Amino acid sequence: MSDQxxxxxxxxxxxxxxxxxxxxxxxxLDGLEDxxxxxxxxxxxYRFDRTATREQVYSIDTPPPTVSGSLHVGHVFSYTHxxxxxRYRRMAGREVFYPMGWDDNGLPTERRVQNYFGVRxxxxxxxxxxxxxxxxxxxxxxxxxxxxxxxxxxxxxxLCERLTVEDEREFxxxxxxxxxxxxxxxxxxxxxxxxxxxxxxxxxxxLARGEAYQAEAPGLWDVTFQTxxxxxxxxxxxxxxxxxxxxFHPADGDAVPVVIETTRPELLPAVVxxxxxxxxxxxxxxxGTTVRSPLFGVEIPVLAHPAAEPDKxxxxxxxxxxxxxxxxxxxRELQLPTRSVIGRDGRLLRDTPAWLLADAGAAPGAEALxxxxxxxxxxxARTKVVDALRAAGDLDGEPVATQRKANFxxxxxxxxxxxxSRQWYIRNGxxxxxxxxxxxxxLARGEELSFHPDFMRVRxxxxxxxxxxxxxxxxQRFFGVPFPVWYPVGxxxxxxxxxxxxxxxxxxxxxxxxxxxxxxxxxxxGRAGGFVxxxxxxxxxxxxxxxxxxxxxxxxxxxxxxxxxPMDLRPQGQDIIRTWLFSTVxxxxxxxxxxxxxxxxxxxxxxxxxxxxxxxxxGNVVTPRGLLEEHGSDAVRYWAAxxxxxxxxxxxxxxxxxxxxxxxxVLNASKFALTFGEGPDSVVLDPxxxxxxxxxxxxxxxADVVDRATEALDAYDHTRALELTETFFWxxxxxxxxxxxxxxxxxxxxxxGPGTTSARAALGLALHTLLRLFAPVLPFATEEVWSWWQExxxxxxxxxxxxxxxxxxxDADPAVLGxxxxxxxxxxxxxxxxxxxxxxxxxxxxxxxxxxxxxxxxAVAGDVRAAGRVTGALxxxxxxxxxxxxxxxxxxxELGEAEARVKG
RNA sequence: GGGCGAUUGGCUCAGUGGUAGAGCGCCUCGUUCACACCGAGGAGGUCACUGGUUCGAACCCAGUAUCGCCCACCA
Numbered sequence: 001m002s003d004q005x006x007x008x009x010x011x012x013x014x015x016x017x018x019x020x021x022x023x024x025x026x027x028x029l030d031g032l033e034d035x036x037x038x039x040x041x042x043x044x045x046y047r048f049d050r051t052a053t054r055e056q057v058y059s060i061d062t063p064p065p066t067v068s069g070s071l072h073v074g075h076v077f078s079y080t081h082x083x084x085x086x087r088y089r090r091m092a093g094r095e096v097f098y099p100m101g102w103d104d105n106g107l108p109t110e111r112r113v114q115n116y117f118g119v120r121x122x123x124x125x126x127x128x129x130x131x132x133x134x135x136x137x138x139x140x141x142x143x144x145x146x147x148x149x150x151x152x153x154x155x156x157x158x159l160c161e162r163l164t165v166e167d168e169r170e171f172x173x174x175x176x177x178x179x180x181x182x183x184x185x186x187x188x189x190x191x192x193x194x195x196x197x198x199x200x201x202x203x204x205x206x207l208a209r210g211e212a213y214q215a216e217a218p219g220l221w222d223v224t225f226q227t228x229x230x231x232x233x234x235x236x237x238x239x240x241x242x243x244x245x246x247x248f249h250p251a252d253g254d255a256v257p258v259v260i261e262t263t264r265p266e267l268l269p270a271v272v273x274x275x276x277x278x279x280x281x282x283x284x285x286x287x288g289t290t291v292r293s294p295l296f297g298v299e300i301p302v303l304a305h306p307a308a309e310p311d312k313x314x315x316x317x318x319x320x321x322x323x324x325x326x327x328x329x330x331x332r333e334l335q336l337p338t339r340s341v342i343g344r345d346g347r348l349l350r351d352t353p354a355w356l357l358a359d360a361g362a363a364p365g366a367e368a369l370x371x372x373x374x375x376x377x378x379x380x381a382r383t384k385v386v387d388a389l390r391a392a393g394d395l396d397g398e399p400v401a402t403q404r405k406a407n408f409x410x411x412x413x414x415x416x417x418x419x420x421s422r423q424w425y426i427r428n429g430x431x432x433x434x435x436x437x438x439x440x441x442x443l444a445r446g447e448e449l450s451f452h453p454d455f456m457r458v459r460x461x462x463x464x465x466x467x468x469x470x471x472x473x474x475x476q477r478f479f480g481v482p483f484p485v486w487y488p489v490g491x492x493x494x495x496x497x498x499x500x501x502x503x504x505x506x507x508x509x510x511x512x513x514x515x516x517x518x519x520x521x522x523x524x525x526g527r528a529g530g531f532v533x534x535x536x537x538x539x540x541x542x543x544x545x546x547x548x549x550x551x552x553x554x555x556x557x558x559x560x561x562x563x564x565x566p567m568d569l570r571p572q573g574q575d576i577i578r579t580w581l582f583s584t585v586x587x588x589x590x591x592x593x594x595x596x597x598x599x600x601x602x603x604x605x606x607x608x609x610x611x612x613x614x615x616x617x618x619g620n621v622v623t624p625r626g627l628l629e630e631h632g633s634d635a636v637r638y639w640a641a642x643x644x645x646x647x648x649x650x651x652x653x654x655x656x657x658x659x660x661x662x663x664x665x666v667l668n669a670s671k672f673a674l675t676f677g678e679g680p681d682s683v684v685l686d687p688x689x690x691x692x693x694x695x696x697x698x699x700x701x702x703a704d705v706v707d708r709a710t711e712a713l714d715a716y717d718h719t720r721a722l723e724l725t726e727t728f729f730w731x732x733x734x735x736x737x738x739x740x741x742x743x744x745x746x747x748x749x750x751x752x753g754p755g756t757t758s759a760r761a762a763l764g765l766a767l768h769t770l771l772r773l774f775a776p777v778l779p780f781a782t783e784e785v786w787s788w789w790q791e792x793x794x795x796x797x798x799x800x801x802x803x804x805x806x807x808x809x810x811d812a813d814p815a816v817l818g819x820x821x822x823x824x825x826x827x828x829x830x831x832x833x834x835x836x837x838x839x840x841x842x843x844x845x846x847x848x849x850x851x852x853x854x855x856x857x858x859a860v861a862g863d864v865r866a867a868g869r870v871t872g873a874l875x876x877x878x879x880x881x882x883x884x885x886x887x888x889x890x891x892x893x894e895l896g897e898a899e900a901r902v903k904g
Numbered sequence: 905g906g907g908c909g910a911u912u913g914g915c916u917c918a919g920u921g922g923u924a925g926a927g928c929g930c931c932u933c934g935u936u937c938a939c940a941c942c943g944a945g946g947a948g949g950u951c952a953c954u955g956g957u958u959c960g961a962a963c964c965c966a967g968u969a970u971c972g973c974c975c976a977c978c979a
Binding site: 027029236239241243260261262263264275308309312313314315316317318319323324325326404405406407415453455456458459462463465466574575577578605607642643646647648649650652654655657658660661663664665667668669670671672673675719720723726727733734737825828829831832833834835836837838839 | 938
C-alpha cells in the first residue's frame with residue numbers, strides 16, 4: 001500500500017460524455033478502501049429500508065465485539081464471512097438488516113474503566129450528577145481496589161459509555177476499512193439504557209411466567225471474583241494435587257480404621273459422612289455404623305450410595321459440604337447436615353463451627369486446631385491438617401502427587417469452591433420441572449435450526465443433553481445490568497425474598513440501588529418496614545442472549561421488530577455455542593415461542609503457523625489494521641472467504657497475496673476488456689450480438705458457473721462459489737482474452753465486423769457477470785471497475801442469472817473454450833521448450849487434437865491462429881483411439897524469427 | 905471414558921465410487937503495446953496405516969495411529 005492517501009472523495013463519473021466506459025490509464029488498489037467507504041456512506045448504499053416486509057428482509061444477528069479488548073485477525077476472518085453472506089443476499093434481492101453491536105457490558109470494560117479513571121463501582125453510593133473522575137487515562141496506575149474511588153453504578157456506567165465511545169469509533173473505522181456492509185445507523189451497545197431495559201423486561205417476563213426464580217443452594221463460586229459462576233462458564237483444567245490416605249476410626253470401639261483417599265484433607269472438618277457403593281462387599285459391614293473423623297472427632301455415618309465408585313480411590317469417599325458436585329448430590333439425596341467451613345473469600349471461617357466445639361462432642365483438641373486453621377487459605381489449611389494427621393498417626397503413608405482436573409471459572413485462576421448462596425436462575429431445561437419438558441423442547445429447537453456446517457449441531461445437542469442445572473444468571477458483581485427487583489424489609493429488619501417488589505415495564509431501565517419502588521420513599525431504604533434493592537447484576541449472557549431483541553427494537557420499535565424477527569442468520573464462533581447461541585435460543589423460545597433465527601453460521605479458528613489457536617498470550621497476534629493496509633482489504637477478505645465455515649484456517653499471508661493478485665487482475669483484465677473499442681458502442685450488453693462459436697462457448701461456461709455459484713451461496717458455501725468464479729476467471733484471462741484479443745481489436749479490418757462485435761458483446765456480458773460474482777468477496781475492486789462503465793453500485797446490482805448468458809450462448813458447448821485453450825497451450829509449449837518468445841511466429845504447424853473436439857477447434861481456428869501467432873498453415877489432425885482428454889499436441893512445427901527487439 | 909472434526913505433492917487446501925487436482929513455493933524460459941503486485945512451460949504425490957465391500961476405493965465399511973476441539977472425569 002502506498003503512503004499516498006487519495007484526495008478525491010467522489011468516485012469517477014461512471015461514463016464519458018459519449019456514453020462509453022471511462023477507464024483510468026493506470027489502475028490500482030491503493031486508496032480504494034477509503035474512497036469507496038466514503039462513497040457508500042454518502043450514497044446510503046447499505047441503508048436498511050425499514051418499509052420492507054419480513055419476507056423481503058434478510059436479518060443478521062451480528063456478534064457484538066467486546067470493546068475494551070482489541071479486534072484481532074480472528075474477528076476479521078469471521079466478520080468477513082458474515083459480510084459475504086450479507087452482500088450476496090442483498091444482491092439476490094433481499095433487504096438486508098445488518099446492524100453492528102458493541103459489547104461493553106462485562107469484565108473487560110469494568111476493569112478498563114477502573115484503571116483508566118481510578119474508580120470502582122459501589123452501588124451503595126448515591127449518584128453524583130457533577131462527578132469528575134480522579135484521573136483520566138491512568139492505564140494500569142490504580143489497579144489496587146483500595147486506591148480506587150467508590151462511585152455509584154450510574155456514574156460508573158456513564159464513565160463506561162464515555163470511555164467506550166473511543167473504542168467504538170476505532171472499531172467502526174476498522175470495519176469500514178474492511179468493507180463490512182453494515183448499516184451504521186443501526187448499532188447498539190450492550191450497556192445502553194435500551195439494552196438494560198430489554199434485559200430487565202425480558203427478565204420480568206420470565207419471572208411472571210415462572211421461568212425465573214430464586215433459590216438458596218450450594219453452587220460453584222469463584223473466590224477471587226467472589227461471585228457465583230454458571231455451568232457455561234466452567235473450564236476444566238489440570239491441577240496439581242495429591243492423594244492423602246486418611247484413617248477414620250469406628251466410633252464404637254477400636255476396630256480396624258476405615259481408610260479413605262482424598263485430595264482435599266483441609267475439608268476434614270466439613271466431613272458429614274463416608275460413602276461407598278451399596279454393592280461394594282468391602283464395606284457391607286460398615287453401612288449403618290458410625291466413625292469419628294480424625295483430629296476433630298466428629299461422629300459421622302457410613303452410608304451407601306450408587307454414585308460412589310468402587311474403583312476410585314479406596315472405594316469409599318469422604319463426603320464434605322462441599323468439596324465437589326458429587327458431595328452436593330449426596331448431601332441432597334441422603335439429607336446430610338450442612339457443615340460449611342470455607343467462606344466466600346476462599347479462606348476457612350474465622351469463627352469455630354458449632355460442630356467442632358467440645359460441647360457438641362468433638363475431640364478435645366478440635367477447637368485448638370481450628371483456631372490454628374481459621375482464616376487461612378485452603379492451601380495453608382491443607383498443610384496444617386496434613387501435619388496434624390501425620391502427628392496423630394492417622395495419615396496412612398505419605399501423600400502421592402497426582403494431576404487432577406478441577407473446575408475453574410474461565411476468567412479465574414483458582415479452582416472453584418462450592419458455596420451456599422441465594423441466586424437467580426432461569427429455566428433452561430437443565431433441571432426438569434413437572435409439566436414441562438423444556439429440555440426436549442430446546443433439543444427440538446436445535447434440530448429446527450440450520451447449522452452451517454451441519455456437524456456443529458452436535459455441540460448444541462451435547463451441551464443441552466448434559467446440562468445439570470438451570471441457568472444461573474445472577475452475579476455478585478457491581479457493574480452490569482441490575483435485577484429490577486426490590487424486597488420489602490420486615491419489622492425484624494430481614495428482607496422478604498419471597499415477595500419481591502417489581503417495577504412496571506414502562507419504568508425500565510431501573511437501578512434498584514438508586515431507584516425506589518412504588519409506595520416507598522427513599523428514606524425507607526434499608527430500614528425495618530422499608531425496602532432494599534436486589535444487590536446483584538445479571539450475567540453478561542443474560543444480556544447478550546437478547547441481541548436479536550436489542551438490535552431489532554423489540555421494546556422500543558415494535559414495527560421494526562416485526563420486520564426483522566425471527567432473524568435469518570446468527571454468525572458466531574464455535575466456542576460460544578453453549579453460551580451465546582444456546583442462551584439466545586432459550587430466551588427466544590421462552591419469550592416468542594420460536595427460534596431467534598433460522599440459520600447459524602459457525603466460523604472456525606485462526607491457527608498460527610504452529611497449528612495452535614491464535615491468542616494474545618502467545619504473542620503472535622498481528623494487528624488487523626496493519627494487515628489490511630499492507631495487503632489491501634480485498635486481499636485479506638479473499639483469504640478469509642477461502643476458508644469454509646466451521647473449519648479452522650491457517651493464518652497465511654500467502655493466501656492474502658493471492659487475493660491481492662486476483663483483485664489487481666480484476667482491475668487490469670476489466671480495463672483491457674473495456675478498452676478494445678472506443679465510443680458509445682464499444683460495449684453493448686446485447687446477447688443477440690454474440691454470434692461467434694468461441695464467444696458462445698465461453699458464455700455457456702459462465703452460465704454454468706453462475707448457476708453453481710448461486711446454489712453454493714444459497715447453501716452458505718461461499719468458498720465453493722469463490723472457487724468456481726475464480727477458476728473461470730483465470731481461464732477467461734489466460735485463454736479467452738488471449739484468443740479473442742485480435743478479433744476484439746478488429747485487427748486488420750477497416751470496419752467493425754460481426755466477429756469483433758460478437759467478441760466485444762461477449763466480453764461485456766462476461767465482465768458484467770464476473771464483477772457481480774466477485775462483488776461479495778472483493779467489494780472494492782469490483783466497485784471500482786463497475787464505476788467505470790455502470791451506473792449505481794455493484795453492491796445494489798441484481799445478482800447475476802444464467803438466463804441472458806444462455807440466451808447468448810444458444811446451444812454452444814462450453815468445452816469448446818477448453819479445447820481452444822488446450823490448442824493454444826500446445827502452441828505455447830512448443831515455444832517454451834524452444835526457449836523462444838511467445839511472440840515468435842509459427843510458420844507452419846501440425847496440431848493433434850482429440851477426435852471429439854477436432855470440429856470445435858477447427859471452427860475457432862482463426863482465434864487460435866491469432867493468439868498463437870501462426871502465420872502459415874495450421875493443420876489439425878485427430879488423435880485416433882486412446883486420447884480422449886482435452887489435451888492437444890504439436891506434431892510438427894516450424895518456427896519463424898522472433899520479432900526484432902529494441903536493442904539497448 | 906463418550907463424541908465431533910482432520911490426516912491428499914515442501915506449504916495452504918479442493919476433490920463422497922471410474923485413469924490423482926489447484927494455488928503458493930521450486931526449476932526453465934519469456935516479457936515492458938491490460939497486468940513485474942507479470943506471462944508461458946515444467947518437475948513434484950504408493951491420497952496416515954491395516955483389513956474389508958466392489959469389476960473398480962482418496963472417496964463406502966471396520967479397526968489402528970497422530971493432531972485439534974467439545975463433553976464427562978474432581979474420593
